[in-house]
Amino acid sequence: MRTWLPRGFEARTETEVKRSRFLATxxxxxxxxQARDVIALVRAEFPDARHHCQAFxxxxxxxxxxxxSSDDGEPAGTAGMPMLEVLRGAALGNVVAVVTRYFGGTLLGTGGLVRAYSDAVSSALAGAPRVRPERRLLWGVDVPAAEAGRVQGALLNRGxxxxxxxxxxxxxxxxxVADPDAVLPILR
Structure with a gap:
């Protein structure tokens, strides 16, 4: 049983190319x-796989x-770097991609490997939500108990x-609070 890290989104897809299975996480x-922990968790989940290529x-x-990035035994430049290029092209940060490959018996060649690893990561990213970090201030506000419900509702209505x-x-x-000026009219 795997244990994923708290607060993290995780997606997995599987593709097949000439009988080789590519599991992209x-x-x-x-x-x-945390990126290295995710890589270790995927390795532990699929210990019998031939390759666990990664980029973050x-x-x-x-x-x-x-x-x-790492090619993890694949020919140099055919897995990790193409995976990293997909992450860069998607303009993503704070993300790790691990593609686990089960060899199907047919050599794919360098171009085939680049395509397979790139497509595997693109497929896994297709359904991933995009979020942007926002710096917010923490405020403590004292309000009379009789007014607390009204004030709390007004704050929630303003986001x-x-x-x-x-x-x-x-x-x-x-x-x-992202915008302190939004709080002041409510508290008056």
Whole structure:
């Protein structure tokens, strides 16, 4: 039984090319360690496969992204780099792709391998949602208990996330706010 990392999206597709099976797994990750953990989990799930080729892109604040790829025994440049090019072409970050190959007995040649690995990753990405990180501030706001329901409803109607409400004589609301100016009219 596999255990996936928390908070991550994961998708898997399977394609067949000349009797070789290509299982493509893509997952959202936060850092290089998580990407390597996903690769290890896929390897453990399919230990009898001949190849576990991989590529990942991890965003680093105020720096170039970390990009890695591996052909894992396939001819140089036929698996990992084409997979990485698909991730780059999709303009994705914080993603890992692992393509597990079960050899079908027919050699595909370099062009066939490049196509098969690229198509496998593209297929897995086709259904993946695209998200963009948004920096938000955490705010704590005290409101009278009698007003808490109205204030909380008004905040939610404006798209402000109320993460917690601690009830006492007054209510302490913890908010996640992208635009602090949106909160002020509600609290007046």
């Amino acid at each position: 893509v997952a959202r990750v936060d850092d290089e360690a 892109v991890v965003d680093v604040p105020d720096a170039q992204p970390i990009e890695r 402000i996330d109320v993460l917690d409400a601690a009830w006492a004589e007054s209510v302490r609301l913890t908010l996640a």
